[in-house]
Amino acid sequence: MPSDPAGRVLLVRSEKMALIDAVTTSPLVKSFLAGSFSGTCSTILFQPLDLVKTRLQTTITIPSGGSGGMLYTFGKVVRNERLFGLWKGMTPSILRCVPGVGLYFSSLNWLKTNFCEGHPGPLQAIALGALARTITGITMIPITVVKTRYESGVYGYGSVREAVSSIYMKEGARGLTCGLLPTLLRDAPFSGLYLMFYTQTKTRIPTNLLEGSQAPVTHFTCGVVAGLAASAVTQPFDVVKTKMQLYPHKFTSFPQAVWYVNEKYGPLGYFKGLVPRMVRRTLMAAMAWTVYEQITKSFGLK
Incomplete structure (x- = not known):
């Protein structure tokens, strides 16, 4: 340690800069930042679909979760809450999805680096995607509960802080984790199946399409195919999750x-809100992966 004050200041500054460089060049940090940025874009764009999906699963007056019910619900929200009512719950969505997507991609990057050599096979992809989403789901469950209640129209919370405080005061810590099991049963298989379909679809695409000027369109198309399949399989758990988080008592x-x-809706009840969720999850995941792929290339992670 230098004895003069100026020398000590320079040394401290150099150590800080070295620490910043080490952090910002970390693959995990780069993956988190790329994922967070992609999550921001897709969350803002597709929030109306998530809100309509939640409303469809909440109401008992529209038995169908198809396109007719979706359009009716869109119109009802706009009539009663104006156009910006479709973005209700935007704050908790951002608080959940932006760090959540970043955490998912950084977890996935770490898992692939430590437990998978080269491109993951079908079973490896399912396991990696499911495990990364489980980590994210457990971490973000409190804000997931708040987000669902915001979007439902059943609760009149004025802010995220008010929502968290109200839930904790009335229901305790358990209220902030209600619906965790169906959330994991929905998200972990979705992410596992999505990653499997996505990676396997990419293996059947010519390399020039994956690396040339058409790469973003190609990645987006692969994401759409993967999202449609994964959404349909996991839809029943989304319906059950919504019920548990809205009516915990x-x-x-x-x-x-x-x-x-x-008992209430029959087997088709497990697919209420399928169309808006399928559209949202498919396009959101496809966009997130497309943006993530492009950003990680610029970061030198590819």
């Missing part, structure tokens, strides 16, 4: 919520 267990949906 009524549905105290996962089997109880599953039984209720079947």
